[in-house]
Amino acid sequence: MKIVVLAGGTSSERDVSYSSGKKIYYALKERGHKVILIDIYLGISCEVDNIFDLEYDWGNDICEIGDTAPIVENIKAQRNNCKSVYFGENVIEICNKSDLVFLALHGENGENGKVQATFDLLGIKYTGTDFLGSALAMNKGLSKELFQHHGIRTPKYCRLRPHDSVDNFTYPKVVKVSCGGSSIGVYIVNNDEEYNSAILEAEMIDSEVLIEEYIEGREFSVGIIDGKALPIIEIIPKIGFYNYKNKYQSGNTIEICPADISYEKTIYMQKIAEKAYKILRLKIYARIDFIMSNKNGEIYCLEANTLPGMTPSSLIPQEAMVVGMDYPSLCEKIIELSIK
Ligand SMILES: Nc1ncnc2c1ncn2[C@@H]1O[C@H](COP(=O)(O)OP(=O)(O)O)[C@@H](O)[C@H]1O
Numbered sequence: 595m596k597i598v599v600l601a602g603g604t605s606s607e608r609d610v611s612y613s614s615g616k617k618i619y620y621a622l623k624e625r626g627h628k629v630i631l632i633d634i635y636l637g638i639s640c641e642v643d644n645i646f647d648l649e650y651d652w653g654n655d656i657c658e659i660g661d662t663a664p665i666v667e668n669i670k671a672q673r674n675n676c677k678s679v680y681f682g683e684n685v686i687e688i689c690n691k692s693d694l695v696f697l698a699l700h701g702e703n704g705e706n707g708k709v710q711a712t713f714d715l716l717g718i719k720y721t722g723t724d725f726l727g728s729a730l731a732m733n734k735g736l737s738k739e740l741f742q743h744h745g746i747r748t749p750k751y752c753r754l755r756p757h758d759s760v761d762n763f764t765y766p767k768v769v770k771v772s773c774g775g776s777s778i779g780v781y782i783v784n785n786d787e788e789y790n791s792a793i794l795e796a797e798m799i800d801s802e803v804l805i806e807e808y809i810e811g812r813e814f815s816v817g818i819i820d821g822k823a824l825p826i827i828e829i830i831p832k833i834g835f836y837n838y839k840n841k842y843q844s845g846n847t848i849e850i851c852p853a854d855i856s857y858e859k860t861i862y863m864q865k866i867a868e869k870a871y872k873i874l875r876l877k878i879y880a881r882i883d884f885i886m887s888n889k890n891g892e893i894y895c896l897e898a899n900t901l902p903g904m905t906p907s908s909l910i911p912q913e914a915m916v917v918g919m920d921y922p923s924l925c926e927k928i929i930e931l932s933i934k
Protein backbone atom coordinates (compact mmCIF):
# COMPACT_ATOMS: atom_id res chain seq x y z
CA MET A 595 0.00 0.00 0.00
CA LYS A 596 0.98 3.62 -0.47
CA ILE A 597 0.96 5.10 3.03
CA VAL A 598 1.68 8.60 4.29
CA VAL A 599 2.74 8.79 7.93
CA LEU A 600 1.73 12.25 9.11
CA ALA A 601 3.63 13.69 12.06
CA GLY A 602 4.81 16.95 13.57
CA GLY A 603 2.40 19.85 13.37
CA THR A 604 2.19 22.79 15.74
CA SER A 605 1.23 20.98 18.92
CA SER A 606 3.61 20.98 21.88
CA GLU A 607 3.68 17.20 21.39
CA ARG A 608 5.29 17.48 17.94
CA ASP A 609 8.56 15.84 19.00
CA VAL A 610 6.62 12.91 20.48
CA SER A 611 4.65 12.72 17.26
CA TYR A 612 7.86 12.55 15.24
CA SER A 613 9.15 9.78 17.46
CA SER A 614 5.92 7.81 16.92
CA GLY A 615 5.98 8.62 13.21
CA LYS A 616 9.56 7.46 12.73
CA LYS A 617 8.91 4.10 14.39
CA ILE A 618 5.68 3.58 12.42
CA TYR A 619 7.46 4.59 9.19
CA TYR A 620 10.24 2.00 9.57
CA ALA A 621 7.81 -0.71 10.70
CA LEU A 622 5.62 -0.22 7.63
CA LYS A 623 8.61 -0.07 5.31
CA GLU A 624 9.81 -3.35 6.80
CA ARG A 625 6.42 -4.82 5.89
CA GLY A 626 6.89 -3.84 2.26
CA HIS A 627 4.65 -0.78 2.03
CA LYS A 628 5.61 2.32 0.06
CA VAL A 629 5.81 4.81 2.87
CA ILE A 630 6.66 8.46 3.28
CA LEU A 631 6.87 10.45 6.49
CA ILE A 632 5.98 14.13 6.36
CA ASP A 633 5.28 17.03 8.65
CA ILE A 634 1.64 18.06 8.42
CA TYR A 635 2.50 21.72 9.02
CA LEU A 636 5.83 22.14 7.27
CA GLY A 637 4.95 19.98 4.28
CA ILE A 638 7.51 19.35 1.58
CA SER A 639 8.72 21.28 -1.39
CA CYS A 640 9.30 18.80 -4.20
CA GLU A 641 7.76 17.21 -7.26
CA VAL A 642 5.01 14.96 -5.92
CA ASP A 643 4.06 12.91 -8.99
CA ASN A 644 6.26 9.90 -8.18
CA ILE A 645 6.90 10.63 -4.55
CA PHE A 646 6.07 7.10 -3.36
CA ASP A 647 8.76 5.68 -5.68
CA LEU A 648 11.59 7.87 -4.36
CA GLU A 649 14.50 6.00 -2.80
CA TYR A 650 14.73 8.21 0.24
CA ASP A 651 15.00 7.54 3.96
CA TRP A 652 12.33 9.80 5.42
CA GLY A 653 13.16 8.81 8.99
CA ASN A 654 16.83 9.66 8.77
CA ASP A 655 17.21 13.07 10.37
CA ILE A 656 14.60 12.89 13.11
CA CYS A 657 15.90 13.89 16.55
CA GLU A 658 15.18 12.15 19.84
CA ILE A 659 12.56 13.58 22.19
CA GLY A 660 14.09 16.19 24.54
CA ASP A 661 13.54 16.58 28.28
CA THR A 662 11.01 19.35 27.68
CA ALA A 663 8.39 20.10 25.06
CA PRO A 664 9.56 22.11 22.01
CA ILE A 665 8.77 25.79 21.49
CA VAL A 666 6.12 25.75 18.82
CA GLU A 667 6.65 29.38 17.77
CA ASN A 668 10.06 28.38 16.39
CA ILE A 669 8.39 25.80 14.17
CA LYS A 670 5.79 28.26 12.93
CA ALA A 671 8.56 30.68 12.02
CA GLN A 672 10.06 28.07 9.69
CA ARG A 673 7.13 28.30 7.32
CA ASN A 674 6.90 31.25 5.01
CA ASN A 675 4.02 30.26 2.74
CA CYS A 676 0.36 30.96 3.59
CA LYS A 677 0.39 30.55 7.40
CA SER A 678 -3.38 30.74 7.70
CA VAL A 679 -3.71 27.30 6.08
CA TYR A 680 -2.77 24.60 8.56
CA PHE A 681 -1.65 22.01 6.03
CA GLY A 682 1.88 22.51 4.73
CA GLU A 683 3.05 22.56 1.13
CA ASN A 684 1.90 19.51 -0.88
CA VAL A 685 0.49 17.71 2.18
CA ILE A 686 -3.05 17.38 0.84
CA GLU A 687 -1.78 16.52 -2.66
CA ILE A 688 0.43 13.73 -1.31
CA CYS A 689 -2.27 12.39 1.04
CA ASN A 690 -4.64 12.31 -1.93
CA LYS A 691 -2.20 10.08 -3.78
CA SER A 692 -1.97 7.60 -0.91
CA ASP A 693 -4.15 4.61 -0.08
CA LEU A 694 -4.13 5.59 3.59
CA VAL A 695 -2.76 8.22 5.95
CA PHE A 696 -1.34 6.81 9.18
CA LEU A 697 -1.87 9.55 11.76
CA ALA A 698 1.14 9.75 14.06
CA LEU A 699 -0.02 13.15 15.31
CA HIS A 700 -0.48 13.92 18.98
CA GLY A 701 -2.21 16.81 20.70
CA GLU A 702 -3.96 19.79 19.18
CA ASN A 703 -4.79 19.69 15.45
CA GLY A 704 -4.22 16.00 15.03
CA GLU A 705 -5.89 14.46 18.01
CA ASN A 706 -8.79 16.95 18.35
CA GLY A 707 -10.73 15.84 15.28
CA LYS A 708 -10.08 18.77 12.95
CA VAL A 709 -7.71 16.86 10.65
CA GLN A 710 -10.08 13.88 10.67
CA ALA A 711 -13.06 16.10 9.70
CA THR A 712 -11.06 17.71 6.90
CA PHE A 713 -9.94 14.31 5.58
CA ASP A 714 -13.52 13.01 5.67
CA LEU A 715 -14.61 15.90 3.45
CA LEU A 716 -11.66 15.41 1.13
CA GLY A 717 -12.19 11.65 0.86
CA ILE A 718 -8.79 10.83 2.37
CA LYS A 719 -8.65 7.61 4.41
CA TYR A 720 -6.85 7.73 7.76
CA THR A 721 -6.17 5.57 10.81
CA GLY A 722 -8.02 5.73 14.12
CA THR A 723 -11.03 7.50 15.56
CA ASP A 724 -13.02 9.97 13.46
CA PHE A 725 -13.64 13.63 14.26
CA LEU A 726 -16.41 13.20 16.82
CA GLY A 727 -14.68 10.80 19.21
CA SER A 728 -11.43 12.70 18.77
CA ALA A 729 -13.07 15.98 19.80
CA LEU A 730 -14.83 14.39 22.78
CA ALA A 731 -11.73 12.63 24.09
CA MET A 732 -9.44 15.61 23.53
CA ASN A 733 -11.48 17.75 25.92
CA LYS A 734 -10.95 16.30 29.39
CA GLY A 735 -13.79 18.39 30.87
CA LEU A 736 -16.26 17.00 28.34
CA SER A 737 -14.92 13.44 28.67
CA LYS A 738 -15.30 13.61 32.43
CA GLU A 739 -18.90 14.82 32.11
CA LEU A 740 -19.62 11.79 29.96
CA PHE A 741 -17.77 9.48 32.36
CA GLN A 742 -19.87 10.75 35.27
CA HIS A 743 -23.09 10.52 33.29
CA HIS A 744 -22.35 6.87 32.50
CA GLY A 745 -21.20 5.93 35.99
CA ILE A 746 -17.46 5.79 35.33
CA ARG A 747 -15.58 7.03 38.39
CA THR A 748 -13.25 9.95 37.61
CA PRO A 749 -11.46 12.34 39.99
CA LYS A 750 -13.73 15.15 41.19
CA TYR A 751 -13.04 18.34 39.30
CA CYS A 752 -14.20 21.82 38.51
CA ARG A 753 -13.50 24.25 35.74
CA LEU A 754 -11.54 27.31 36.67
CA ARG A 755 -13.55 29.75 34.60
CA PRO A 756 -16.47 29.99 34.95
CA HIS A 757 -16.45 28.16 38.27
CA ASP A 758 -18.91 25.32 37.76
CA SER A 759 -18.46 24.17 41.34
CA VAL A 760 -16.43 25.29 44.31
CA ASP A 761 -12.90 23.99 44.40
CA ASN A 762 -12.75 22.74 47.97
CA PHE A 763 -10.08 20.13 47.34
CA THR A 764 -7.29 20.02 49.86
CA TYR A 765 -3.63 20.06 48.81
CA PRO A 766 -2.11 18.36 46.95
CA LYS A 767 -4.45 18.97 44.04
CA VAL A 768 -4.07 18.86 40.29
CA VAL A 769 -4.23 21.77 37.86
CA LYS A 770 -4.49 20.64 34.24
CA VAL A 771 -5.33 22.03 30.86
CA SER A 772 -8.51 20.50 29.47
CA CYS A 773 -7.10 19.90 25.99
CA GLY A 774 -3.60 18.62 26.45
CA GLY A 775 -1.45 15.53 26.35
CA SER A 776 1.95 14.13 27.33
CA SER A 777 1.41 15.73 30.77
CA ILE A 778 2.12 19.17 29.26
CA GLY A 779 0.08 21.64 31.34
CA VAL A 780 -0.48 19.14 34.18
CA TYR A 781 0.72 20.33 37.61
CA ILE A 782 0.45 18.65 40.99
CA VAL A 783 0.44 21.55 43.45
CA ASN A 784 1.02 21.54 47.20
CA ASN A 785 0.26 25.12 48.29
CA ASP A 786 -1.30 28.40 47.19
CA GLU A 787 1.92 29.67 45.64
CA GLU A 788 2.34 26.58 43.43
CA TYR A 789 -1.37 26.65 42.64
CA ASN A 790 -1.28 30.27 41.45
CA SER A 791 1.79 29.78 39.29
CA ALA A 792 0.32 26.57 37.79
CA ILE A 793 -2.85 28.44 36.89
CA LEU A 794 -0.84 31.18 35.15
CA GLU A 795 1.13 28.62 33.14
CA ALA A 796 -1.91 26.48 32.31
CA GLU A 797 -3.89 29.48 31.08
CA MET A 798 -1.12 30.28 28.64
CA ILE A 799 -1.55 26.82 27.13
CA ASP A 800 -5.33 26.42 27.05
CA SER A 801 -8.34 28.64 27.75
CA GLU A 802 -10.04 25.81 29.65
CA VAL A 803 -8.30 24.77 32.86
CA LEU A 804 -9.49 22.06 35.27
CA ILE A 805 -8.78 21.66 38.97
CA GLU A 806 -8.91 18.03 40.07
CA GLU A 807 -8.73 16.19 43.35
CA TYR A 808 -5.40 14.40 43.62
CA ILE A 809 -5.71 10.62 43.78
CA GLU A 810 -2.74 9.08 45.49
CA GLY A 811 -2.32 5.60 44.15
CA ARG A 812 -1.01 3.26 41.49
CA GLU A 813 -1.21 4.27 37.87
CA PHE A 814 -2.36 2.03 35.02
CA SER A 815 -3.19 2.26 31.36
CA VAL A 816 -5.33 0.05 29.16
CA GLY A 817 -4.96 -0.11 25.41
CA ILE A 818 -8.02 -0.94 23.35
CA ILE A 819 -8.04 -2.40 19.86
CA ASP A 820 -11.34 -2.61 18.03
CA GLY A 821 -13.31 -2.27 21.27
CA LYS A 822 -11.40 -5.00 23.17
CA ALA A 823 -9.03 -4.29 26.04
CA LEU A 824 -5.39 -5.38 25.92
CA PRO A 825 -3.53 -6.50 29.06
CA ILE A 826 -3.19 -3.69 31.61
CA ILE A 827 0.14 -1.96 32.10
CA GLU A 828 1.26 -0.46 35.41
CA ILE A 829 3.37 2.69 35.28
CA ILE A 830 5.78 3.46 38.11
CA PRO A 831 7.85 6.64 37.65
CA LYS A 832 11.08 6.41 39.66
CA ILE A 833 10.84 10.06 40.75
CA GLY A 834 7.75 12.28 40.83
CA PHE A 835 4.65 11.73 38.71
CA TYR A 836 4.27 10.53 35.11
CA ASN A 837 5.33 13.83 33.56
CA TYR A 838 6.81 14.61 30.11
CA LYS A 839 10.34 13.62 31.07
CA ASN A 840 9.27 10.40 32.79
CA LYS A 841 7.12 9.48 29.81
CA TYR A 842 9.81 9.72 27.14
CA GLN A 843 13.28 9.42 28.68
CA SER A 844 14.15 5.76 28.83
CA GLY A 845 14.83 4.34 32.26
CA ASN A 846 12.84 7.00 34.14
CA THR A 847 9.74 4.85 34.56
CA ILE A 848 9.18 1.18 35.33
CA GLU A 849 6.40 -0.37 33.26
CA ILE A 850 4.92 -3.73 34.20
CA CYS A 851 2.66 -5.59 31.81
CA PRO A 852 0.52 -7.49 32.62
CA ALA A 853 0.02 -5.42 35.77
CA ASP A 854 0.33 -7.24 39.07
CA ILE A 855 -3.27 -6.84 40.26
CA SER A 856 -6.01 -9.32 41.05
CA TYR A 857 -8.02 -11.05 38.34
CA GLU A 858 -11.19 -9.26 39.52
CA LYS A 859 -9.56 -5.81 39.39
CA THR A 860 -8.07 -6.62 35.97
CA ILE A 861 -11.43 -7.57 34.49
CA TYR A 862 -13.11 -4.59 36.13
CA MET A 863 -10.56 -2.06 34.81
CA GLN A 864 -10.64 -3.58 31.33
CA LYS A 865 -14.45 -3.38 31.30
CA ILE A 866 -14.37 0.30 32.33
CA ALA A 867 -11.80 0.99 29.63
CA GLU A 868 -14.02 -0.65 27.01
CA LYS A 869 -17.01 1.32 28.29
CA ALA A 870 -15.09 4.62 28.17
CA TYR A 871 -14.02 3.79 24.59
CA LYS A 872 -17.64 3.20 23.66
CA ILE A 873 -19.21 6.24 25.27
CA LEU A 874 -16.58 8.55 23.79
CA ARG A 875 -17.32 7.07 20.34
CA LEU A 876 -13.73 5.91 19.86
CA LYS A 877 -12.77 3.69 16.97
CA ILE A 878 -9.96 1.32 15.88
CA TYR A 879 -7.61 1.88 18.84
CA ALA A 880 -7.17 4.03 21.91
CA ARG A 881 -5.64 4.06 25.37
CA ILE A 882 -7.44 4.82 28.62
CA ASP A 883 -5.52 6.02 31.73
CA PHE A 884 -6.41 5.10 35.32
CA ILE A 885 -5.34 5.57 38.93
CA MET A 886 -6.18 3.06 41.65
CA SER A 887 -6.52 4.86 44.97
CA ASN A 888 -4.23 3.73 47.79
CA LYS A 889 -6.90 4.89 50.23
CA ASN A 890 -9.90 2.85 49.14
CA GLY A 891 -8.74 0.70 46.19
CA GLU A 892 -11.24 2.44 43.90
CA ILE A 893 -10.34 2.81 40.23
CA TYR A 894 -10.51 6.31 38.76
CA CYS A 895 -10.53 6.96 35.03
CA LEU A 896 -8.32 9.94 34.18
CA GLU A 897 -8.72 10.31 30.43
CA ALA A 898 -8.74 8.70 26.98
CA ASN A 899 -6.14 9.04 24.23
CA THR A 900 -7.30 8.65 20.65
CA LEU A 901 -3.86 8.60 19.02
CA PRO A 902 -1.84 6.97 21.79
CA GLY A 903 1.94 7.19 21.65
CA MET A 904 3.75 4.75 19.38
CA THR A 905 7.26 5.84 20.47
CA PRO A 906 9.95 3.40 21.64
CA SER A 907 8.82 3.91 25.27
CA SER A 908 5.07 3.92 24.57
CA LEU A 909 2.57 1.75 26.38
CA ILE A 910 0.21 0.29 23.74
CA PRO A 911 3.06 -1.46 21.85
CA GLN A 912 4.17 -3.08 25.13
CA GLU A 913 0.61 -4.26 25.86
CA ALA A 914 0.21 -5.62 22.33
CA MET A 915 3.51 -7.50 22.67
CA VAL A 916 2.09 -9.41 25.66
CA VAL A 917 -0.62 -10.86 23.42
CA GLY A 918 1.96 -11.75 20.78
CA MET A 919 1.49 -8.75 18.51
CA ASP A 920 4.83 -7.17 17.68
CA TYR A 921 5.16 -3.51 16.66
CA PRO A 922 4.83 -3.96 12.87
CA SER A 923 1.86 -6.31 13.40
CA LEU A 924 0.21 -3.70 15.63
CA CYS A 925 0.63 -1.11 12.86
CA GLU A 926 -0.79 -3.57 10.30
CA LYS A 927 -3.76 -4.28 12.58
CA ILE A 928 -4.50 -0.57 12.91
CA ILE A 929 -4.32 -0.24 9.11
CA GLU A 930 -6.51 -3.28 8.49
CA LEU A 931 -9.22 -2.02 10.88
CA SER A 932 -9.04 1.55 9.56
CA ILE A 933 -9.40 0.46 5.94
CA LYS A 934 -12.44 -1.62 6.85
N1 LIG B 1 -6.24 13.53 39.56
C1 LIG B 1 -5.00 13.07 39.53
N2 LIG B 1 -4.45 12.49 40.65
C2 LIG B 1 -3.16 12.05 40.61
N3 LIG B 1 -2.35 12.15 39.54
C3 LIG B 1 -2.83 12.71 38.41
C4 LIG B 1 -4.19 13.19 38.35
N4 LIG B 1 -4.40 13.69 37.13
C5 LIG B 1 -3.24 13.53 36.45
N5 LIG B 1 -2.31 12.94 37.20
C6 LIG B 1 -0.93 12.61 36.77
O1 LIG B 1 -0.62 13.39 35.63
C7 LIG B 1 -0.41 12.57 34.46
C8 LIG B 1 -1.01 13.22 33.23
O2 LIG B 1 -2.39 13.48 33.43
P1 LIG B 1 -3.50 13.12 32.37
O3 LIG B 1 -4.79 13.61 32.90
O4 LIG B 1 -3.42 11.68 32.00
O5 LIG B 1 -3.10 14.05 31.13
P2 LIG B 1 -2.28 13.82 29.78
O6 LIG B 1 -3.31 13.93 28.72
O7 LIG B 1 -1.31 14.94 29.73
O8 LIG B 1 -1.66 12.45 29.84
C9 LIG B 1 -1.09 11.25 34.82
O9 LIG B 1 -0.53 10.20 34.06
C10 LIG B 1 -0.81 11.15 36.31
O10 LIG B 1 0.51 10.74 36.57
Ligand SMILES: [Mg+2]
Binds near residue numbers: 776777883896897
Ligand atom coordinates in the same frame (compact mmCIF):
# COMPACT_ATOMS: atom_id res chain seq x y z
MG1 LIG C 1 -2.63 10.59 30.29
